[in-house]
Amino acid sequence: MGNLAIYATKGFEYLLILGFLALFTAFYLYFTSQRFEKVTAAISSSVDQLVDWFRVPENILYHQGHTWIRPEKSSPGLVRVGMDDFALKMAGPMRLRNNPTVGAIIRQGEKSWSLQDGEKSVDMLAPISGEVVEVNIALLAELEKTGNNIEALDADPYGKGWLLKVIPENFERERKGxxxxxxxxKWMEEVVKQLRQRINPELGAVMQDGGIPVAGMAKNIDAEEWDLLLREFFLT
Structure with a gap:
């Protein structure tokens, strides 16, 4: 009988321990899931905030090297070419260099003009192949006043900030890219996620309060890291 009493007591203790472990596990999973949901929501909110910071109008065709085209409604067979908002905000107060002139031939995915600030530069890829038939003289005149500082483009990159007008060689084929x-x-969302993974405390002061990058973050990033960013985001 004594042994039976001991076994009964031990069994009760085991049940208490198992019950405690089950209760602890339930509370742990609950609080962990709550924390995970908060972290996930914070990340999602941060990504949404960044995506909103980079303008992506719907009437534009984007090249993944962060240039764009927009067909001219008034002139069928003609497209405007420029740099997207992401490129301008990344580059900041860089200067426009080697802008194609009238008569030049540009090739989709090839270097067509560049941005430069001291030792840092960005080669911009043409979004379409074709002949340049017009350059934005008004914009170039405005840029000349500021030493070709492209910050003037940031106010209206998809409107007054266009650079070239081009007659495409094969619009229907190349628009597929x-x-x-x-x-x-969706592409810009992925770009933003990659950017957030790239930006860390070691890169310097590239983020404002609230997680928004500083416009012209290039000047705050060392040369080696800048080269990595160029390959990843500008495909050069």
Whole structure:
């Protein structure tokens, strides 16, 4: 009988221990899931905030090297060419260099003009192949007043900030390599996620309060890291 009493007592103790472990596990999973949901929500909110910071109009066709085209409604067979908002905010107060002139031939995915600030530069890829038939003289005149500082483009990069007008060689074929609408927004979301992974305390002061990058973050990033960013985001 004594042994039976001992076994009964031990069994009760085991049940208490198992019950405690089950209760502890339940509380742990609950609080962990709550914390995970908060972290996930914070990350999602931060990404949304960044995506909103980079303008992605729906009436534009985007090249993944952060240039764009927009067909001219008044002149069928003609497109405007420029740099997207991401490129301008990344580069900041860089200067426009080697802008193609009238008569020049540009090739989709090839270097067509560049941005430069001291030792740092960005080669911009043409979003379409074709002949340049017009350059934005008004914009170039405005840039000349500021030493070709491209910050003037940031106010209206998809409107007055266009650089070239081009007659495409094969618009229907090459447009398949460009992004627009929801697909362009999804692409920018992925770009933002990659950017957040790249930006860390070691890169310097590249973020404002609230997690928004400083416009012209290039000047705050060392040369080696800048080269990595160029390959990843500008495909050069």
């Amino acid at each position: 460009l992004l627009s609408g929801d697909l362009a927004k």
